Amino acid sequence: MNLARIAWRESRTTRRRLFLYMGSIAFGVAALVAIDSFAANVTQSVREQSRSLIGGDLSLTSRGPLPPVARALVDSLRAKGAREAHVTSFASMAVDRRTGLTRLVQVRAITPNFPLYGAVVTDPSRAWKTLDTQEAVVVDPALLVALDGHVGDTLALGYGRFVIAGTLRTVPGDAAIAAAIGPRVFIPEAGLAVTQLLTFGSRAEYKTVLGVNATPALETRLRNRLDTLHVRVQSATDTDTGLTDAVKRLRNFLGVVALVSLLLGGIGVASGVRAFVRRKIDTVAILRCLGATTRQILLIYVGQAAAMGLIGAAAGALLGVGLQFGLPLAIRDFLPVDVDPHLVPGAIGFGLLLGLWVALWFALRPLLALGSISPLAALRREYGDEKLREGRAIFPALVLAATVLALSVARAPRPRLGVGIALGIGVVLLALWAGAVALSWLARRITRSGWPYVIRQGVANLYRPANQTRAVVLSLGFGAFLIATLYLVQTNVLRELNVATDASRGNVLFFDVQSDQALGLDSMVGRGVVETAPLVTMRIASINGVAIGELQRAKKGAAWALRREYRSTYRDTLVGSEHVVAGRWFGKDPPGDTAELSLEADVAKELGVTLGSRITWDVQGVPVPTRLTSTRDVDWARFEPNIFAVFPNGVLEHAPHQVVVLANVPNSATLSRLQRAVVDRYPNVSTVDLTLVRDTIGRIVRKVTLAIRFLALFSLALAIPVLFSSASTSRRDRVREGVLLKTLGASRAQIQAIMLAEYAALGLVGALTGVLLSFAGAWALLHFAFESSFTPAILPALGIALICAALAILIGVLGGRDVFAETPITALRAE
């Protein structure tokens, strides 16, 4: 109690300063609270909305109408009171009869009771009801814009004619991104037949939604019965339904941001507290003379630091909550659910405690040095600095290392990656330490007596006793490393997203073309055809002689890859968006008994097959044996007919197939004319205007980019005060020396030159080492955590190094100014 009182009183004038130091942790806490709360919000929203996400409690999805066994199962459930609704989704061209304009749309044919949960909001509100009774449609507003149409127009879908009854406002479970490929058109299931769009081989998704008490037992029973029939069973409790890869990637990135912010905050705390401790030497020496024990002294100052750290962390938590409420607005289009931001006490508490913990342990190392201050320092000042050694404080260093390890493991996408990150941080610190030692050594060696006095003096500061070389190079370098790594990762992640909007060879894609329509279409498009690819639907029958059912039971290979329907092609050349990574491309070699096969590399990995593996395909009832002879890397981001499995010519020609045509049409007027002509002649053929897709994706990418940029910028903004405080640890000592020199007659220019020489050397070595290391750091993170490639952004990284160095130099210059702000006598008296 007494100690608390002494601590409170003693902190009187330094409270604000200590708060600034400990407050460095605030940004880290803010990032942590914001990201954790946001993730909790998303998870909870997904859980709450998952019934409406799939439209019911259970959904059965298949590539065709439900097979008889499945139908019988559903009927038996209905007999026990289950409700049933259907959605059949497919892509098709739509024509506004009045304006004559066309657009690729996503048709959703629904039964009147869809959705079983949640409500569709339309404009006008009664529009949805008209679907029950009339040949009407409800469409995305974007479609009316594209077709230059309005409510009341007649929309042609295949051979069907529908009145546009209204536009969609919200559909439960449909993220706005779903409209990227084409606007949605809801039609009554009863109207499906008249369109005549669903012919053999058409690509459609049949979903049966059930309103039923979905017990785990029921789910398992359904899965066991239906898996082999290629019917996918999904339940509302599959919480990450619809959480796309992109969202996970974003979460990984945010995890790294939070870790970096916390570590930066920690550095800020450590270097700030180090400066604070140097100011407290006299007071501690007096307290010791007055009988204070080591324990009492540590309690006083750790108490002060803890109190300020807690306030700093609380401020951070508050900021984090603010951020959390802003995040969903920034990336709303990207999320599969409406996120309703609300306070997450767990995340706030965790952020607070973790922030306080990290801040305290970072502060403890310098604080422990206070315990070693000799009471003699009250008699003789020089004892203070000499005794201020942190070297023996091994325990806090260990706790710090363990904390960083635990944090990395918890924050990284995979535990092993976390260990890697922690080890990487260790290596970086070692490298920086070595750089600092080398700088001191070099400074001692290269100084020549012929140099101007001020330069010699400044360089000598780098190796003289009690120099700040190691402390500043370590913290400045580590700060520069973190910032540059974050920047490089950010640019590379964003670059990958932006590839999506890069031009591909064609600008329009025709699909669902029947084989007998291919020639006719070719002649309509003329010289613009870039590529014609036949597509044959098939499934895997067996791998290396083991039937697919057994592989699934033995859990060999990923279920989705084993079960999925493959749309494969055949050709003898590679296309521009792919390259062989292993094995040999089969080229024009005539196939033997067993055809050669080329698989996309990731799918090969998921299937667990290697070069030489034998895969037998079920091509619509006919077994086709193949041997894997090459794997390819495919750039999916380019909108081209990219395909998992490629066969050589001479194997699949006689199988029933469709054709996809990639073409390049010079301008949009020609394109709309062509689209109309194609729809008139072949209503089943769908056209994707790739420029439209690119625009839509581009718009979403820009939003995500903005969110990522904002978060990265947030961390960078945090870095500046941290770097400033880390480089100014012993500024006070330098100012005191400067005042002495001034008293002895040194000019302003001389003193500034001395400080400049020292801080420029420190700044350049620290920042350049840090930024150089960041190239390795960013490469490793991108390679292992984001599974993407790394392109060094050398100029911006050098820019970051220069900014960091400039900060250090600025501190030197400001120090010089401080020297002249005071008269020698006030500075000397303050001693």
Place this chain on the structure above:
Amino acid sequence: MLVARELTKEYQSGARTLTVLDAVSFDIPQGTFVSIVGPSGSGKTTLLGLLAGLDTPTSGSVILDGADLATLDEDRRAKLRGEKVGFVFQSFQLIPTLTALENVSVPLELRGERESPAAERARDVLGRVGLGDRVGHFPAQLSGGEQQRVAIARAFANQPRILFADEPTGNLDAATGLRIVELLESLNGESGSTIVLVTHDLGLAGRALRMIKLADGRVVP
């Protein structure tokens, strides 16, 4: 009360050994006023540091109120200081963030005394050094002489058995310095504390009961 036996202090300066104190021995009985004098560099401050347990000798021993300092670790020595020793420094060494009253009550609070009796006692001692009306002032708001009086009040607050004063008048003008020494003498008379005064001012030292003269690290007659 205070016994120094063969006290030697050496510093290693590169390859050379620097002997600052060389086998210094003396006895100081309870309640006396002793001064240690000598020119700059004679080892006065080093000797004070050793006697008060602020530093450890290279060889020899110090026995303070029956306790051999060499057998105590840093924290036990701190405890001993808190209970039995008071300090007055040349540069006052008040804690700048505390008021006069708070500065004086620090040693009492470190010993675990409750706040109100500690404050009462601190107020009482400050009154005795003539600062009863300045208790709420911070060091920066006090003159040099007043600051040193606060330091003396702090030194006497816990009724020390022995008080060490290191050049207590060094930063003060002659008249103020004289008043400070008189104050020390009167407090010595009232409380019976032993006082060890380190100074290079022979006039000041002459007021002590006994003078220990140091030159080049040895006691000289």
